[in-house]
Amino acid sequence: MGATEETIAAxxxxxxxxxxxxxxxxxxxxxxxxxxxxIIRFISAKKNEPEWMLEWRLKAYAKWLTMESPDWAKLDIPxxxxxxxxxxxxxxxxxxxxxxxxxxxxxxxxxEKLGIPLNEQKMLAGVAVDAVFDSVSVATTFRxxxxxxxxxxxxxxxxxxxxxxxxxxxxGSVVPVADNYFSALxxxxxxxxxxxxxxxxxxxxxxxxxxxxxxxxxxxxxxxxLIIAEDASYVSYLEGCTAPQRDENQLHxxxxxxVAMEDAEIKYSTVQNWYPGDADGKxxxxxxxxxxxxxxxxxxxxxxxxxxxxSAVTWKYPSCILQGKDSVGEFYSVAVTNGAQQxxxxxxxxxxxxxxxxxxxxxxxxxxxxxxxYRGLVQVMPKAENARNFTQCxxxxxxxxxxxxxxxxxxxxxxxxxxxxxxxTSRISEDQMFYCRQRGLDEEETVSLIVNGFCRExxxxxxxxxxxxxxxxxGISLEGSVG
Amino acid sequence: xxxxxxxxxxxxxxxxxILHGIDLTINRGEVHAIMGPNGSGKSTLxxxxxxxxxYEVTDGEILxxxxxxxxxxxxxxxxxxxxxxxxxxxxxxxxxGMSFLRAAVNARLREKGEDEVxxxxxVKMVRAKAKALGVDDEMLKRAVxxxxxxxxxxxxxxxxxxxxxxxxxxxxxxxSGLDVDALRIVSEGVNALRGEARGMLVITHxxxxxxxxxxxxxxxxAGGRIIKSGDKDLALEVENNGxxxxxxxx
Ligand SMILES: Nc1ncnc2c1ncn2[C@@H]1O[C@H](COP(=O)(O)OP(=O)(O)OP(=O)(O)O)[C@@H](O)[C@H]1O
Ligand SMILES: [Mg+2]
Numbered sequence: 206m207g208a209t210e211e212t213i214a215a216x217x218x219x220x221x222x223x224x225x226x227x228x229x230x231x232x233x234x235x236x237x238x239x240x241x242x243x244i245i246r247f248i249s250a251k252k253n254e255p256e257w258m259l260e261w262r263l264k265a266y267a268k269w270l271t272m273e274s275p276d277w278a279k280l281d282i283p284x285x286x287x288x289x290x291x292x293x294x295x296x297x298x299x300x301x302x303x304x305x306x307x308x309x310x311x312x313x314x315x316x317e318k319l320g321i322p323l324n325e326q327k328m329l330a331g332v333a334v335d336a337v338f339d340s341v342s343v344a345t346t347f348r349x350x351x352x353x354x355x356x357x358x359x360x361x362x363x364x365x366x367x368x369x370x371x372x373x374x375x376x377g378s379v380v381p382v383a384d385n386y387f388s389a390l391x392x393x394x395x396x397x398x399x400x401x402x403x404x405x406x407x408x409x410x411x412x413x414x415x416x417x418x419x420x421x422x423x424x425x426x427x428x429x430x431l432i433i434a435e436d437a438s439y440v441s442y443l444e445g446c447t448a449p450q451r452d453e454n455q456l457h458x459x460x461x462x463x464v465a466m467e468d469a470e471i472k473y474s475t476v477q478n479w480y481p482g483d484a485d486g487k488x489x490x491x492x493x494x495x496x497x498x499x500x501x502x503x504x505x506x507x508x509x510x511x512x513x514x515x516s517a518v519t520w521k522y523p524s525c526i527l528q529g530k531d532s533v534g535e536f537y538s539v540a541v542t543n544g545a546q547q548x549x550x551x552x553x554x555x556x557x558x559x560x561x562x563x564x565x566x567x568x569x570x571x572x573x574x575x576x577x578x579y580r581g582l583v584q585v586m587p588k589a590e591n592a593r594n595f596t597q598c599x600x601x602x603x604x605x606x607x608x609x610x611x612x613x614x615x616x617x618x619x620x621x622x623x624x625x626x627x628x629x630t631s632r633i634s635e636d637q638m639f640y641c642r643q644r645g646l647d648e649e650e651t652v653s654l655i656v657n658g659f660c661r662e663x664x665x666x667x668x669x670x671x672x673x674x675x676x677x678x679x680g681i682s683l684e685g686s687v688g
Numbered sequence: 689x690x691x692x693x694x695x696x697x698x699x700x701x702x703x704x705x706i707l708h709g710i711d712l713t714i715n716r717g718e719v720h721a722i723m724g725p726n727g728s729g730k731s732t733l734x735x736x737x738x739x740x741x742x743y744e745v746t747d748g749e750i751l752x753x754x755x756x757x758x759x760x761x762x763x764x765x766x767x768x769x770x771x772x773x774x775x776x777x778x779x780x781x782x783x784x785g786m787s788f789l790r791a792a793v794n795a796r797l798r799e800k801g802e803d804e805v806x807x808x809x810x811v812k813m814v815r816a817k818a819k820a821l822g823v824d825d826e827m828l829k830r831a832v833x834x835x836x837x838x839x840x841x842x843x844x845x846x847x848x849x850x851x852x853x854x855x856x857x858x859x860x861x862x863x864s865g866l867d868v869d870a871l872r873i874v875s876e877g878v879n880a881l882r883g884e885a886r887g888m889l890v891i892t893h894x895x896x897x898x899x900x901x902x903x904x905x906x907x908x909x910a911g912g913r914i915i916k917s918g919d920k921d922l923a924l925e926v927e928n929n930g931x932x933x934x935x936x937x938x
Contacts, residue, residue, distance in 0.1 A: 634778075635741065635742075636778045637778050637779075637780060639740050639741065639762060639778075640774065640777070640778035640780070641780070641788075642761070642762040642763040642766065643738050643740075643762055643763075643766050643771075643772050643774075644766055644788075644791075644792035644795070644848065644852070645763055645766040645767045645792050645795035645796050645799070645852070646763060646791055646792060646795055647761075647763045647795075648763075650791060650795070654780075654783055654787070654788065654791060655780060655782075655783060657782075657783075658780060658781060658782025658783035658784070658831065659781070659782050660782075661782045661784075662782075
């Protein structure tokens with residue numbers, strides 16, 4: 206067992222089944238609690254932002270004040286006190302841009318514990334990482350390597366300075382500020398996230414990934430990610446997320462925007478493992494995320510793959526706007542809920558372009574007394590001749606106290622469109638349970654085996670380097686779900 | 689020591705007693721056959737032996753290698769060497785054959801305190817054993833039992849037995865659904881596993897199987913009781929005369 210694994214094992218023992226629940230002890234600089242214009246100015250000043258960025262934030266804030274929290278999801282969420290949250294928290298040591306050897310060893314150790322060594326020699330070959338800790342990016346690896354092929358991969362707070370024209374042009378262009386309550390909030394107070402630019406004709410030579418970590422108490426994380434793929438380029442990007450185990454709920458409200466030009470392809474994968482709260486629903490992350498990709502160019506393609514195992518509440522609908530002719534949108538999702546977790550997740554496929562196609566494969570697994578809802582919209586607009594969609598929505602129930610719900614919305618405004626929707630709900634049957642146990646597998650192993658079988662179609666869409674981890678994660682999330 | 693000792697075993701499903709006091713002893717190296725009319729409790733006995741939930745033992749004892757298994761869960765019994773070839777094998781959608789087989793073999797090895805199998809060596813071994821039983825490579829790649837024909841499922845059960853090398857194997861109507869050639873191949877597979885390492889209990893309706901897997905003892909189960917025991921000739925008698933005379937005599 207390697208040193209990293211040993212630490213993880215020790216941590217796991219100390220924290221129960223959520224093995225990322227530890228806290229890093231670092232000196233932190235925080236904005237005062239609460240939200241007002243001064244806080245936004247504070248964040249903007251911290252990031253040394255140009256005036257246009259601050260103005261954009263303030264406008265978003267003004268808009269947010271006029272909006273209401275959405276209540277249409279099948280989620281039971283206590284009122285969030287937005288004045289009781291810290292909107293900016295950064296390890297003191299993280300001030301100013303740093304090269305890897307200057308990064309605080311305490312932070313490096315944290316990521317090492319999480320299984321993400323930031324030392325380039327030790328890293329998974331072919332994976333570049335941006336590590337975001339609370340409100341700041343603390344390190345981004347392999348930047349020089351990537352720069353050689355013209356790929357820009359940096360914290361968005363840095364891109365505001367280094368590539369203002371790109372940020373200005375694209376930020377808010379896919380997810381408008383006022384798209385929804387949480388996108389407006391994020392636009393006002395976003396702190397860090399990744400910026401990716403793939404030039405024309407370039408196939409990004411590495412997997413890119415961002416690892417989000419919430420560490421501070423009572424702190425919200427408002428990440429903002431922007432990925433632009435120029436004509437005929439390709440990039441595969443993965444994000445991972447964890448947070449300490451705490452009794453208080455914490456807010457994570459992200460916005461991710463993707464832009465794919467002609468013949469470009471973006472593959473965006475998420476392994477979301479925020480702290481889910483305990484079995485009775487105490488603590489855990491509230492995860493309100495707006496993710497949307499625009500397939501602007503002809504034959505462009507965006508594929509979302511998500512494995513959602515964490516968070517107390519998940520509200521998330523990664524979507525595709527299929528503008529280009531023959532553009533392709535895909536959504537592959539595994540959402541696991543256990544204990545008292547609630548997930549309302551799905552996608553929107555908006556067909557605007559002629560011949561645009563979309564595929565939705567959603568696998569929901571509910572255990573404990575959790576609630577898991579698939580909510581999806583397939584919309585074919587008048588000009589989308591011959592658009593096609595195929596949706597497969599499967600729910601698996603473990604035990605009899607949980608709930609699974611499927612809410613598909615289909616709007617077809619062009620008669621040539623072809624939309625197929627299939628849905629199933631199943632349980633792990635007593636027959637299956639006994640069959641596996643008769644072969645010597647215990648209950649948990651059996652559940653994990655059957656659940657992984659159930660998700661296989663989606664798991665095979667994940668980059669190989671992460672598929673095994675994600676599979677283990679699903680097993681861990683379901684621990685204690687039987688018996 | 690006896691390998692399996694069943695003493696005055698009574699069991700019920702819900703409120704209904706199905707087994708009304710069964711006595712049966714099986715030693716290592718022996719093959720016992722159980723025959724009996726539909727609904728006489730043969731499958732029930734196999735489930736009670738392997739510890740299926742919902743089957744409640746109300747009286748009596750089951751000893752495996754001298755130890756009571758009554759307090760053991762199904763998976764513990766399996767790891768202790770109890771194996772059941774199912775009358776109706778269960779489909780596991782999406783669960784790859786190789787990973788399932790490996791998980792099962794590893795569970796057994798862990799119990800014995802041995803190292804888990806090396807993946808490559810395991811695949812090789814499975815292929816070799818599968819070939820001997822006429823199980824296609826292609827079938828090994830599919831999800832467990834999904835879309836298998838009735839006969840294919842039965843072969844797959846025996847393949848699992850060959851991999852798990854149980855000490856006590858119960859085969860519930862393994863012959864049903866097999867064509868003539870498959871019956872011969874599967875029987876050869878079972879015979880290859882006969883020996884001092886294990887005992888077998890073969891449940892069947894037909895003498896045909898027992899001409900391939902020749903039993904040391906034959907028992908007739910009717911109405912939840914063993915009404916007669918004998919040697920292989922008892923199976924012939926059943927084949928020729930049916931159960932009526934035996935039941936009347938009991
Ligand atoms: N879940 C159950 N609930 C109630 N009764 C049951 C249940 N399972 C089986 N039985 C009854 O128990 C009796 C024995 O059934 P069992 O399946 O053991 O018979 P069998 O000897 O294996 O028959 P076959 O030759 O048809 O396979 C039957 O009367 C059957 O109806
Ligand atoms: Mg039967």
